[in-house]
Amino acid sequence: MSDPQAGAGTRLVEMRGIRKSFPGVQASDDVCLSLDSGEVLALLGENGAGKSTLMNILAGLYHPDAGQILVRGRAARISSPRDAAALGIGMVHQNFMLVDSMSVAENVVLGMKGLPFVPDLRKVKAGIRELSERYNLRVDPEAYVWQLSVGEQQRVEILKLLYRRAEILILDEPTAVLTPQESAELNAVVRRMRSEGKAAIFITHKMEEVMTFSDRVMVLRRGKLVAERRTADTDPRELARLMVGREVLFCVDKRPFSPGDCVLELEGVRAEDERGLPALDGLDLRLRSGEILGIAGVAGNGQRELAEVITGLRPATAGRIRLKGRDVTNGSPLSLIRSGVGHVPQDRSSVGAVGDLSVAANLAMKGYRSRPVSVGPVLRPSRILELAKRLIAAFGIATPSPQTRVKFLSGGNVQKTILAREIGACTSLLVAVYPSRGLDVGATEAVRKELVAQRDAGRAVLLVSEDLEELAQVADTIAVLFEGRVMGTFPACEADPETLGLLMSGAKKEA
Amino acid sequence: MALHFEKRKSASTAALFIVPLASFLASLALTSLLLLAFEVNPAATFAAMFKGAFGSWRAFTETLVKAIPLMLTSLGVALAFKLRFWNIGAEGQLVMAGVAASWVALFWSGWVPGALLLPLAILVGCAAGALWASVPALLKTSLAVDETLVTLMLNYVAILFADSLYYGPWRDPKGYGFPGTAPFPKEAWLPRISGRAHVGLYFALALALVLWFLLNRTRWGFELKIIGSSPRAARYEGIAVERNVVLAVLLSGALCGLAGACEVTAISHRLQQGLAIGYGFTAIIVAWMSQLNPLAIAPVSILMAAILVGGDQVQMKMGLPSAMGQVMQGMILFPMLAGSLFTEFRIRRSAPRAGGPAPGREGAA
Structure with a gap:
């Protein structure tokens, strides 16, 4: 000793x-x-x-x-x-x-x-x-x-x-x-x-x-x-x-950024995490149609809670959330789904998808409430299968069959399944939390392309990511989250690593 | 060569049929060992059991008499189990329904038209079963109280409550001290088909179809499936988890309640000792053996009832304890639980090492 x-x-x-x-x-x-x-x-x-x-x-x-x-x-x-x-x-x-x-x-x-x-x-x-x-x-x-x-x-x-x-x-x-x-x-x-x-x-x-x-x-x-x-x-x-790291930041070519009307607006939103500690601490945010707003920040600074508050899964303890001008603060998850909000959740295996159910069932989980998948209270299995086959082809989901249980798919294919379903259900706003986390290069590319396609189709996309490269490539605007607050917002092309790093570690308020 | 368990990518259809059958055969083998220990001939015993359950029309109707409450309670239990709500209170729900149906049959006849007495007795019975099941359902969804304990304990509350009624205020004054109420008026008797087998059989078969349709072909069934697989995912999909759990458990209690209402209105025609003889517990075995599939519940219930009825015969013919029927039920459950492994997994023999004979071959030659 x-x-x-x-x-x-x-x-x-x-x-x-x-x-x-x-x-x-x-x-x-x-x-x-x-x-x-x-x-x-x-x-x-x-x-x-x-x-x-x-x-x-x-x-x-x-x-x-x-x-x-x-x-x-x-x-x-x-x-x-x-x-x-x-x-x-x-x-x-x-x-x-x-x-x-x-x-x-x-x-x-x-x-x-x-x-x-x-x-x-x-x-x-x-x-x-x-x-x-x-x-x-x-x-x-x-x-x-x-x-x-x-x-x-x-x-x-x-x-x-x-x-x-x-x-x-x-x-x-x-x-x-x-x-x-x-x-x-x-x-x-x-x-x-x-x-x-x-x-x-x-x-x-x-x-x-x-x-x-x-x-x-x-x-x-x-x-x-x-x-x-x-x-x-x-x-x-x-x-x-x-x-x-300096080398990771660059802008890629995509259709010019031409935002439309304001889709999502958060004003002084507060929320608590599971332990009752403040997770969102008076957060302000604005997101327009045709815009991808990237949320940068170190994990655990309120990202999950932000997505959950917007999608009705977590109560806001203060503040206002407006979707296309309508107050949706503390709306039920179902009411937000009905207003066309899609959500790719952080926890894809236990929240976003149900492993014990088939790919077809997972793909139908948002659309089953209406025609053509169901008529009144009765489901139509042939239409579920049809829908599944169409989405599997459109999104290139690699699965032995639509009946295969989702737990046997790779992470990338589970994510594509979720994305296919959520994009189908989304008409106004798509909230994607770490959508490419843990995916291989091909799947990551597919996910990012899909997000950009949604933006080009005139929807608003909220992209939470810890990958600055992804944000720089995909997002139009970047907001930095630290301890439940937005430290700064700027166009993605103007973001430099030093400022981002400082904001992400809470060392500096926006100048 | 080593044996490996390998997870099946999709449940094998063949395994769904073969595994219960193989489990049943394994349980026969296990029971044989036990019978040999009692120094009786297993083949003769099984033959006597089979004869006791199916040997004559009368025997078959008696088997059906036991199969009906088993089917109904098993449907109820299976529905709750689909949601991972461990309702082991079917027995209590059955008893409370028996009590409620008896109440209607005994005390409403004065002011209700005779033709309505039977339907009312059955409906109130179902409602009582649902009400009894609502207690654990609400406790679980509002306060996260474990439903296993609550449903189990409420069985004893229900059984003792029924006891207290037919030993106490409801006892038949002309019953020579027999623990039971006065007989119901004839209008409250559920019609019988043959022997003691009654129209509850039609209820059970129809409800099995209805439940299958509900679970597999409706939006509600789809929601229940999601809730049962992952409540968090269900919430994220905008499904009202708590409300649906309560609704499904109410339905589960009502199904178990129907069993109790049929027992008192069709078999005993009064509330008496012997209503709670374990159908609600055997239903748990039936539900698992049927893999929670409503359509499988009818044949499996008849099989289980046959073991019960046959077990009684064995007692008389072979001089064995009547508990042998229950022992066999237990003996079935173990291979079933082990067997469920094979519907999820398959055994694969690992291939011998490439480029040479399998190790150990040379030594053996």
Whole structure:
């Protein structure tokens, strides 16, 4: 074990040439990383840049395809979180790994090695209290996890690691769930740990967090390490450019942009997420017919909620939503479907499509209410089949037959099925959330072409995407979403990566 | 050579028929082992059971008598199960309907025209079944209370409530202490076809067709299918999930209620002990064996009824416990559950390694 009193400079972790691929994605591509004691390192990057993958490898959850990990100078094989814990490495995941029905003390010792059969919880509680005091992490060891707020639960996760004498802490998007005050407190905890010679790695996409928390920052993009800077030697502007990458932005040829009347108008819309936290925070938006409005932003800044509020799936707690001048705030999903709003949802396998039903049934799920698919209350199976065959041909859905269950289709074909149905049902507005996420090049191309075709047919398209290249190619106008608010709106051709990156990380209001 | 399970791309039609049959044969084999342990001849026992259930016209009508309530409750259960609403309260819904129908038959005859007494008894019975099912349905859709527990517990409430009536205020004063109400007036008797088999059979067969049509050929059935497969998707498609779940469960309760109303108006002609003899629970097995297909429920119910009736015969002829019929039912369920694996999956033998004889061949030669 290293001497806890050692000052900065002792090399704690070294990762060399780490590679890891998932089907279709190179999540880590020859990444090297080092961490010294008494240091706080920030990993910065967009969604899918490979930050979490890299840290999951260090924490023993994933096994690298290639590469070497050295801990305190010695080659380490980390094949489980337990191995990682034995080396003093611990990770606080974005989704906490706590047992709701157990107390804080029980959670802290849960799964610990070398515990007696009946643990002495009094000793554990005393230990927790001591740690709580030392790091100013206020948690009652007797409380049950379900009683705790999200911020308190995070403290339990950190205590859990400290109790196990972790010296290398990995925090995955730690402030995403915290209030500003709690973030400041977390910063204090990390500083205290640093002063004791421990080290921390932050996964983040927020510029502000990088600047205040870290000593050094590594920028990842598409699985590759693109830059490394001392935090003191860089600024948000440079980091934003590095994070987004300059080469991805360009405009492509499509029919000239000639918007028509206003189709969708949002005014000061507010909504809450599942945990009751504000997800949309007074959002304003305008979308005209024949326009593709791209919503840029890091995932989790209100994109899903925005789409759901517009389509009637989530109540707006304040504000107004107007569709072609008509107030549709908190209209039912059915009433919005009837006003011609199509929706390609974020969750395509469990919301957008029903895996256990056939392709034909899935294609009929919006049209079944009216002729020719049904007459009065009675369905006409031959017409359902006819409709399915037509859409399968028109959208090039690769399926053995219209009767094949959707769960056996590839992701791209599921998406084409949803798109075919939604476009058929859409007469005024199409809301598409991450429509090309996880699709191969061909399917992505098909989806984008279809969106542009809808725009050219005079419909309004709201395209939520995390892919700036996609936005630049497809959208006419780009609005940047950050923490439930629009940070800025500009024509797609004028968007430059630096401004986008800054707006996306909340570092700057629109000039 | 290794065996692999492989998911079927679309459910095999052949498997839909072969698997229940094979499961049934497997359960016969399992029961045979048990019978051998009792030192009786399995073949003779099965022959006696078959004879007891189908050996004569009278035996067949008795089998139908048990098949009718099984069909009706199974239709109800299958409808609820389609929505993944685990209604295991068919027994209670049947009993409450029996109570309600008896109430009409016993106490309304004074002020209702005689010709209306029977239809009213049956309708009020169905309504009572639906009402009893509405409790778990509303609790689930409004407060997310688990329906399995509520439907199960309400069975006992219903059974004890019926008990309290025919042991207490409704007991026939001329009944020599027998636990039951006075007999219904003749106008409230459901006509019989032959033996004790009654027109409830026509209701059941007609409703099986209606339910099949409803589920497979109507917009409502399509909505129920989507809700059953994915409530989140249903909501996104603009379907009122809660309202439709409640409606379907009400219908499920009404179907189970019809079974109870028929039992009291056609068989016992009074409310008495022996109304709750487990049809509502056997219906769960029937519904699964029929793979929730209304059209399969009629033959499967007759098969199950035959096992019940035949089981009684075995008790008398072979000196076996009458519980053997129920044991066989249980023995059927296990192979059925295992068998459902084969409608979803198929077994594939992995091909021997290319470019050489299968490993192990040489050693064997």
